[in-house]
Amino acid sequence: MFSDLELDLFLKALYETVYMSFIATIFVCFFGLLLGIFLYLTSENGMLKNKYAYLSLSFFTSLGRSIPFLILIVLLIPFTRLILGTILGPSAALPALIIGATPFYGRIVELSLHEKGKELVETGLSFGANTFNIVLKILIPESLPSLIRGLTVTTITIISYTSIAGAIGAGGLGNLAYLYGYARNKIEITIIATFLIVILIIFVQLIGDITSKKLSKK
Amino acid sequence: MISINNVSKIYKTNNKEFKALQEVSLNIKKNTIHGIIGESGAGKSTLIRLINGLEDYQDGTVDVFEYKNIIKLNMESSRMLKKRIGMIYQSFNLLERKTVLENVLMPISINGKVKPKDLQKAKNLINLVGLSEYINKYPNYLSGGQKQRVGIARSLINDPEILLCDEPTSALDPTTIKSVLDLLKDIKSKFNITVVIVTHDMYVIKEICDYVTVMENGKIIENGYVEDVFYHPVKTTTKSLLSSIGLNYELIVNNNKHIKNKYILFFDKSILNSSIITEVSMKFKTSINILYASITPNEKGVMVVQIPKNIEDIRHSLMKSGVVVENV
Ligand SMILES: Nc1ncnc2c1ncn2[C@@H]1O[C@H](COP(=O)(O)OP(=O)(O)OP(=O)(O)O)[C@@H](O)[C@H]1O
Ligand SMILES: [Mg+2]
Numbered sequence: 001m002f003s004d005l006e007l008d009l010f011l012k013a014l015y016e017t018v019y020m021s022f023i024a025t026i027f028v029c030f031f032g033l034l035l036g037i038f039l040y041l042t043s044e045n046g047m048l049k050n051k052y053a054y055l056s057l058s059f060f061t062s063l064g065r066s067i068p069f070l071i072l073i074v075l076l077i078p079f080t081r082l083i084l085g086t087i088l089g090p091s092a093a094l095p096a097l098i099i100g101a102t103p104f105y106g107r108i109v110e111l112s113l114h115e116k117g118k119e120l121v122e123t124g125l126s127f128g129a130n131t132f133n134i135v136l137k138i139l140i141p142e143s144l145p146s147l148i149r150g151l152t153v154t155t156i157t158i159i160s161y162t163s164i165a166g167a168i169g170a171g172g173l174g175n176l177a178y179l180y181g182y183a184r185n186k187i188e189i190t191i192i193a194t195f196l197i198v199i200l201i202i203f204v205q206l207i208g209d210i211t212s213k214k215l216s217k218k
Numbered sequence: 219m220i221s222i223n224n225v226s227k228i229y230k231t232n233n234k235e236f237k238a239l240q241e242v243s244l245n246i247k248k249n250t251i252h253g254i255i256g257e258s259g260a261g262k263s264t265l266i267r268l269i270n271g272l273e274d275y276q277d278g279t280v281d282v283f284e285y286k287n288i289i290k291l292n293m294e295s296s297r298m299l300k301k302r303i304g305m306i307y308q309s310f311n312l313l314e315r316k317t318v319l320e321n322v323l324m325p326i327s328i329n330g331k332v333k334p335k336d337l338q339k340a341k342n343l344i345n346l347v348g349l350s351e352y353i354n355k356y357p358n359y360l361s362g363g364q365k366q367r368v369g370i371a372r373s374l375i376n377d378p379e380i381l382l383c384d385e386p387t388s389a390l391d392p393t394t395i396k397s398v399l400d401l402l403k404d405i406k407s408k409f410n411i412t413v414v415i416v417t418h419d420m421y422v423i424k425e426i427c428d429y430v431t432v433m434e435n436g437k438i439i440e441n442g443y444v445e446d447v448f449y450h451p452v453k454t455t456t457k458s459l460l461s462s463i464g465l466n467y468e469l470i471v472n473n474n475k476h477i478k479n480k481y482i483l484f485f486d487k488s489i490l491n492s493s494i495i496t497e498v499s500m501k502f503k504t505s506i507n508i509l510y511a512s513i514t515p516n517e518k519g520v521m522v523v524q525i526p527k528n529i530e531d532i533r534h535s536l537m538k539s540g541v542v543v544e545n546v
Contacts, residue, residue, distance in 0.1 A: 120313075123307075126303075217358060218235045
């Protein structure tokens, strides 16, 4: 059905998409967690309640979430060129992916921590524990299932972002779908590429569901 | 042991101020079970949380153990204070992703390393609350009563001198309430702990408390021995709370205004088993009409009776047998 050349193209594109999504997810997980924890801690009910810190963090988070991803990539071109020397290829998409998805995950983390936060913090405080230990040993472990669910949603968002990035030169399945299907009129390649993206997303969702269910001890 | 002096607490939300506590003063004696009761929003939780420093306050002082004005303590002293006070909650506040054993050890493990002797102590406590079969189970596997038992075991891991209970039985069914209260009573005498218990249920006060404080709108409106408050309530709120457990002999008195010569009799524990009323009845050939009878938490008895004739003789005779007689 497809030539060897085309099969190679699919494999390469799949690899690039997985690479971009995976690396970006790792960074977003780290930065988003930090952002979410600080949003939570400085908020109205947080242990380090600080109106100004919260409002400014919250402002940048909302700003980051409201810039359309395509525009974010364009805005970040000088920055990307500065740190990576190029604006093409899968690695070049990473800064935009990370900066685009971190606020998204940050908000999810903030919400997750608020879920049972009040009771858990009070319990920790009554043990005489400090803020650091309460976050590290109570809040995060107890919120883990919910944090994993949030990370699943975030990863899926990142995968769809990679398609947008792909269309403007980052490679991956999005690039393939756009280049062959739209520009060269080979619609079947677009369909297969889309199918692969869908499979990837279903796979991520499945892994996320299983992990969070396993962790929830219900 | 615990001394709260003229404390006021204001919550500020969106430029609005709310006085949750208004110049509250309260002393809680060592080795007693002290109940705090009131309607929802009365300020009970706010008050109990003052004791272990979970709540700050604007005016007054809170002194606990040898610490004066605990709000001013440095971090280290504040930690030491909290270690000496255990707490249990209405919603149990267990960690869902930790086993029963891990939950009980949490007050230690969150601040440092768990030593073998801590582990042994945790196991003993889990045994004490009757959950040894469940030691490696997760809280979601347990019933409400069992969860509260885990909460109780956890609160005891640091050998506290005070146990704070914020509505510990409000999420439980009647039979379970009884068993949790019995456990608290046992623990109090076994470990010589001072127990402070917040509730909106007079039954809890009746079952286990020595002292009771009644709160309304951020103020203490009545305070004293359970006996005294139960049989000589002053405030309407207290009376209506009491009628919820049938301890409303005032109501009986008022509803039987047409009946003359009513008396309230108080019996001491020591004379509860003797048949005083019958003896007096026979001696003076008078049928004494019992309108109300009940037994108090400390096993004193109370009765409302009508004495149709020979009143003075009967009164004398009763008082000689150790009964306190009050005219109403
Ligand atoms: N963090 C807060 N911010 C603002 N108001 C509060 C806060 N916590 C409590 N309050 C108010 O203070 C009052 C007393 O609250 P508290 O929790 O002490 O009542 P309570 O007697 O324990 O009631 P309940 O039986 O419902 O638990 C309530 O009216 C409540 O709305
Ligand atoms: Mg309360």
